[in-house]
Amino acid sequence: MTTSAAPSSTGSPPDRRRLLTPAFVGLAVADLAYFTAVGVSVLALPLYVTGPVGAGTAGAGLAFGAFAITALILRPAAGRLADTVGRRPLLLCGALLCAVGMVATAHVESLALVVAIRLLAGVGEAAFFVAGFAALVDIAPPTRLGEALSYNSLGLYLGITGGPLLGGLLIAVGGFTGAWYGAAVLALVAAAVVLTIGETRDPAAADAEPSPLIHRGAVAPTLGLLASIIAMGGFLAFAALHAADLRMVATGVPLATYGAVVVVCRIAFARVPDRFPPLALGTAALCLIAAGLVVMAATPTTAGLILGAVVLALGITFSTPAFFAAVFATAAPSERGAASATASIALDLGLGGGPIVLGLVAGAAGIPGAFVVAAAVALVGAGWTAILHRRAGLAGLRADQYGSTS
Template sequence: MTGPPAAQRLFSPAFIALGVAELAYFTAVGVSIYALPLTVTGPIGGDEAMAGLAFGAFALSALVLRPVAGRLTDTLGRRPLLLGGALTAALSLALLATAGDLVTIIALRLLAGVAEAAFFVAGFAALADLAPPARMGEALSYNSLGLYLGIALGPPLGEVLVGVSGFGLAWIGAAALAVVAAGLSLLVGETREGPPPAKADRRIIHRPAVPISLGFLASLVPIGGFLTFAALQAEAVGSVAASAPLLVYGGVVVVCRIVFARLPDRVPPLALGAAALVTIGIGLALIAAWASPIGLVLGTGVAAIGVAFSTPAFFGAIFATASPSQRGVASGTASAAIDLGLGLGPIVLGLVAHAAGIPWAFVVGAAVAAMGALWTLVLLRRTGASARSQANLPT
């Protein structure tokens, strides 16, 4: 039995408004993905390691605040954190237009981490509220289009804005997009179901999500490094446009999320997550081994296929462990892996790139993905063993 049609409706006005708000927010992020490393290695006069540090600095504040944001999302509601996160992002992006040194950039990236914690956690909790349980994987696939379209469209937009009037215009344009995201957040409304959790159940860590989040982390460390160094690798191999691999990356993810939107609801999430990690590793290894524009584009496309399925797989497994009153804290716990991955990835792989070259950073990223696949398969085996044990209990 599939339930009444109303209970299975996915594309409600609030669901669509949430997706468009995230598109505006992550297009702003996409502009920064293009502009930040080039700003640091250009006008600021830094090197690859400094670019990685600046890129990943936001994760320090986001990591600390993400679990707190999850609990606030469950107690105060989803909309206040969506609105506050978008407006804080707008402030940090606008101020980057005036930053003239690395210390100032890092401070503003820390402020961006505050915005990321609030907006991202509240967005995923709202998504879980709005999606029918039987269509959670499909909802995650469609909802994430905003993120990946933003990553696809933001870098070319940033490149155009820089070409028109320098980096200052790129940062102002990104800030304007974040303001648009704030306005759209008001249209989402409050999606929290029922009363806030009781005081006795106000933990900031959702423990069942932790082992699964480690597998998710293994997909994010290499991708954090890829996002940081894709434009620099494109320049190193003679690509026509430095933003080309980022455009390919976002475009492939978007196409896969649309074409295979229902797959995450039909495949065990941990099995899908392990396959996604293997695919990411193959793509990054190909980029490292084939130092040419063709190798970069092909490897990016393969890695992007893995990314297309990693987030729906791991978040689907995590939300399956959470009740409605735990969705915020589950989202906060799981998305802390995003901070660690997108923060540690650029920093650690930036050090590798500085010491041995950018291709070796991709090699290390591929190794991390492979280890994550092994860990996820262990979790899958444990889950299967637990299910068999429960089935054999006397009734």
């Protein structure tokens, strides 16, 4: 099934409806607060587990990754609930569960309890993330969806990037308790902002049949998204280690460069995703991602690593808006939660499984070898996405139907 909530074709009349409405801005602020809270935990959790909890690095890894288990399992259910119950209840519950988890972590000193809390955090993450994307599509003007996705993603990037910096400051001032309570306050801010947004789901969608747990039409473009996330995950996991091998003094520079380029380009080129068919843009983005990884692998120097990070970041700038636009082009308003859940599964699989597999490659062939394999994954994804784009063109689909395979 298709819907008109997707990018328009090149040459179509511009959509004059406002994008920066109070609801859009409110959702962006809620995302920023929520993901900054998550960013605080990114720094605080491993230090807390290896410090007061008294576990080793293996325990820190277990605690860190535990949330992904429940998040992955529950995303489809969250998608159906977002379509049947509404977006706001899931956004609110997700933010509140995050706050509860942060406060609870401050008062436990057992690895088993920390892991249990992290599993609960995965429930909240599934609810908030899935409902947030569905709400964004509800709010955004149909022909400005790519622009909306570009701007909205800044909350996640800035939160995950700035959260650890804030976490370090909170730990320095108030210890771990201060960090966990500070993160909880941010999550509560997200919940409070959600209350001001209201329900974004189309009232007519409430009478529709329950959406599927896995949205079949979204699967094909999601595979392209998965390829981009696997490739990105390989870079994020091994960039600092590769920088250390190259004897860079500041091993975080490649990651900082990558993040800065994505943020700046998402703002500067926010309207680009709406000017091209999403699957064509997704193909080009995957080619850029592959090119960046090849540059890093083939040029084992500081300059090569930085240049590769910049090229890869340019690809990531356009890949997420393009693929999510293609995914949502397959979904009616009553199916946006299911489509969001299906697409976001790629994030768990790509960021979780990708570094594991590429880590085995790095152990056998070195980090440059892992970058080459990641580039190959991106190129396979580009080929698959190009086939989808060509198939859609041969079928005579309009731009608002790109990504549809049903």
